[in-house]
């Protein structure tokens with residue numbers, strides 16, 4: 001069977017990070033407040049209330065349009081999308097239909113086949129978010145549901161791509177790049193819960209297209225696509241056909257589920273919103289000055305800080321991460337650039353992911369940034385070796401995650417009893433005499449040699465792995481507090497001395 | 501506000517009011533102490549606002565419509581909410597869920613609609629002025645049938661914020677009164693820009709009406725005197741236009757060919773918009789509570805079936821159908837083209853004349869229950885809907901009687917020339933008084 005070509009297109013809905021809602025003056029900062037506290041006649045859809053367009057939302061959307069190389073239409077307009085649902089207070093959503101704000105752009109991602117790949121953008125339009133249902137019990141069998149209209153009227157931007165992605169990985173890369181771009185434009189905050197929702201169109205070349213709705217996380221996109229591709233491929237392998245349908249992604253179970261029912265077959269009866277005038281904003285485009293975007297920043301990181309391409313990609317792939325990196329480097333531009341590059345792009349990211357944390361969780365509190373800079377300072381000055389540094393970093397992250405009071409790296413070192421072992425002063429005496437008995441490093445070497453006679457034997461037989469094993473034991477014994485290079489040298493010396 | 505109030509406890513033999521405020525507070529100002537009635541589709545904070553529909557029974561708006569705020573600021577006493585056809589859908593006020601309003605001139609006849617309560621409250625001597633709304637003639641028709649003055653302002657002249665929408669792109673709130681001077685005074689208070697209504701313009705109204713119309717050119721469209729227009733009504737109106745000529749105006753015959761499609765364009769547009777506007781009334785937030793044991797869509801259906809009147813349901817269905825996938829281009833889009841043609845006809849005519857005059861309604865007030873089939877009812881809107889489609893100002897001023905019932909002279913003007921339309925009506929009123 002020929003290679004089954006996967007075809008993916010995405011519709012991404014992002015909340016624009018404006019201060020007030022799309023059609024009224026209510027604050028968008030609703031997440032920490034009680035239900036139905038950020039509402040007014042307009043966003044409650046009270047009879048007689050009328051929408052007034054928030055110009056800032058349009059300006060934000062135009063920034064996105066420009067950054068995604070789209071053409072802003074000479075005239076765009078808002079339409080009503082009519083459907084009944086309890087979270088939709090007016091029973092229609094004000095959105096854009098046949099005259100969207102912008103059309104025809106592209107976003108470059110790192111393609112599966114290496115190099116930059118262009119994903120075409122079909123259109124960008126602006127619309128309002130509906131309210132939210134809170135089910136008491138589960139949705140099917142719960143006793144009742146409550147409606148919260150705090151979210152009703154939050155500005156959304158919908159970005160529709162062409163079906164240009166060929167794998168779930170490319171879809172994730174597209175989404176990550178898009179998120180970074182929106183954040184660089186200061187129009188979007190990915191840290192806000194529910195600020196992004198994705199619908200995906202997936203097909204295997206030659207078969208029907210399936211729309212998967214309701215994906216609400218970055219990780220969910222890749223998972224939902226993988227599930228759907230497997231499902232479609234196995235249908236085809238069994239000689240069955242894929243139905244053209246809409247499916248819903250069930251995040252908790254990582255599966256997609258057919259949502260075909262009478263109620264879901266909507267005819268949205270679009271028509272122009274008579275309470276708003278058409279938009280003529282094309283002339284604003286020229287006035288919009290874009291900030292440095294991810295690609296430009298990546299190139300600058302390579303040129304200015306000597307980052308590798310991969311590290312630069314990682315560091316600039318998230319606005320907060322890039323900012324964090326530059327904050328750290330700025331503390332000691334000469335000393336920290338190289339160190340910060342690997343420590344942030346590899347070590348820190350790895351440790352954050354392991355804890356399911358984001359850079360925001362760490363950098364939110366200024367003290368932690370300072371702490372991280374101090375930690376790298378210690379590593380640079382060799383007052384603390386890599387392994388110790390990692391232990392300290394882990395403690396810092398756990399402290400943040402568990403909400404414990406802040407400790408400086410030095411305090412953590414002290415608490416853990418991590419003291420850099422001064423190998424030099426306890427090492428070979430100026431006269432070339434044997435190692436001092438009181439030095440912990442010396443003691444550790446002696447102990448390891450005694451405790452691991454088999455490995456020592458192997459070493460003398462010339463087995464390469466034996467030395468590394470002994471070093472490992474030694475690191476464990478010294479809890480990483482000794483300079484690894486020195487340990488290497490001293491163990492070699494000691495073993496050679498013994499042999500003689 | 502200085503803490504005054506007026507007592508308002510009328511007998512209301514014509515059922516003009518749905519709600520009255522027996523002790524209505526008022527302040528000082530241009531309308532200080534004047535009793536003003538407000539049509540029941542305009543939101544009044546703290547006063548039940550039902551649109552004469554069961555589905556809004558018990559709804560007390562938490563906010564004032566922009567025009568109501570302005571009324572209060574002008575010192576007016578808001579004395580009550582007037583009856584109407586449910587959500588404004590009708591030409592007789594018989595479509596009120598709470599019973600019809602009667603015509604003060606003949607209680608066996610309708611007052612016209614949909615602002616029939618406002619017109620009857622004025623004609624019956626209960627208030628001096630009132631607010632109505634006009635989507636396809638809803639101010640002018642009852643003004644004509646009840647022998648009072650009513651103006652549908654230029655679209656955008658008065659904020660619609662707080663007006664419970666029936667057909668957003670057509671309707672305007674407007675003044676109704678016993679005299680042109682009263683209508684002018686009320687317009688002065690309510691006109692002007694409101695940032696909460698994006699379709700409102702910064703066009704305040706202030707001049708006092710002037711009776712000098714010498715040199716004015718009046719267009720007389722042949723369609724306004726053709727088939728379907730009661731010859732008696734046409735004769736009364738023709739005489740009235742003669743009085744205007746005596747005042748120094750000249751008349752020019754003209755035609756509005758696009759009128760052939762005006763009624764269809766009007767009914768497609770208003771039903772489409774209405775089907776969307778009224779969808780929010782689902783029994784969750786307004787109206788009788790739904791049976792919670794049923795699924796939400798079953799509950800919606802049940803509440804909407806039981807709580808909307810026949811005409812409202814008919815128009816919701818028509819509009820839903822016309823907007824459906826595959827029909828949009830056939831109906832809504834075509835209606836907008838027809839609408840552009842109407843506008844173009846008016847632009848052409850107004851390049852040669854200053855105002856257009858003709859009858860407001862093709863007949864005098866109908867007998868109660870006379871218009872039982874919807875189509876013949878719709879046809880009676882033919883002379884009023886063109887002004888709504890074009891967004892131009894149009895006024896009805898009493899100009900005599902036919903068969904013992906009042907007849908209205910309709911005067912239409914260029915966009916934003918509400919002043920001129922009022923001047924012409926004032927000139928007529930002065931000439932005959």
Ligand SMILES: [Zn+2]
Pocket residue numbers: 021024025026038039040041042043044153
């Ligand atoms: Zn609001």
